[in-house]
Amino acid sequence: QVQLVESGGGLVQPGGSLTLSCAAAGRTFNRTTLAWFRQAPGKERELVARIYWSTGTTYYKNAVKGRFTISRDTAKNTVYLQMNSVKPDDTAVYYCAFRPQVLLGNYTDWGQGTQVTVSS
Numbered sequence: 001q002v003q004l005v006e007s008g009g010g011l012v013q014p015g016g017s018l019t020l021s022c023a024a025a026g027r028t029f030n031r032t033t034l035a036w037f038r039q040a041p042g043k044e045r046e047l048v049a050r051i052y053w054s055t056g057t058t059y060y061k062n063a064v065k066g067r068f069t070i071s072r073d074t075a076k077n078t079v080y081l082q083m084n085s086v087k088p089d090d091t092a093v094y095y096c097a098f099r100p101q102v103l104l105g106n107y108t109d110w111g112q113g114t115q116v117t118v119s120s
Contacts, residue, residue: 002026002109004096009114012086016118020081022096022111029053033099034079035107036070038092038116048094049081052102063089086118 008020024034035050049060049070058070069082079096093115097107 002098004098004109004111006094006096006111006114009094009116011117011119012083013120014086014088014118016086018083018086018116020083020094020114020116022079022081024077024079024096024098029077031102033102034072035097035099036079036081037095037097037107038090039095040089040092043092045095051079054102083116086116088118090116091118092116
């Protein structure tokens with residue numbers, strides 16, 4: 001059983017920056033995947049970024065490439081999403097998710113989500 005708790009969401013102006021945190025617990029995360037998803041009103045949930053815990057290898061949705069950075073602190077069992085140059089289209093509920101495999105498979109555990117609103 002994996003517990004994921006997101007924090008750091010809030011209101012930010014277009015072009016601004018925000019950092020989301022996901023505190024993870026419940027198991028060792030070696031050879032697993034931690035990811036950030038988001039869901040905007042009227043839209044389907046989409047993968048934003050993922051990171052392989054053991055290697056640090058990352059993947060980003062094209063829309064956020066160059067603006068967002070996913071990272072992890074292995075000592076703190078925490079995953080971060082640094083969001084720079086945010087746009088109104090980034091407005092969504094952001095969820096932290098866990099996958100017990102590296103390359104494929106379902107995400108089995110989810111956080112409650114944190115709201116990010118990009119508005120002037």
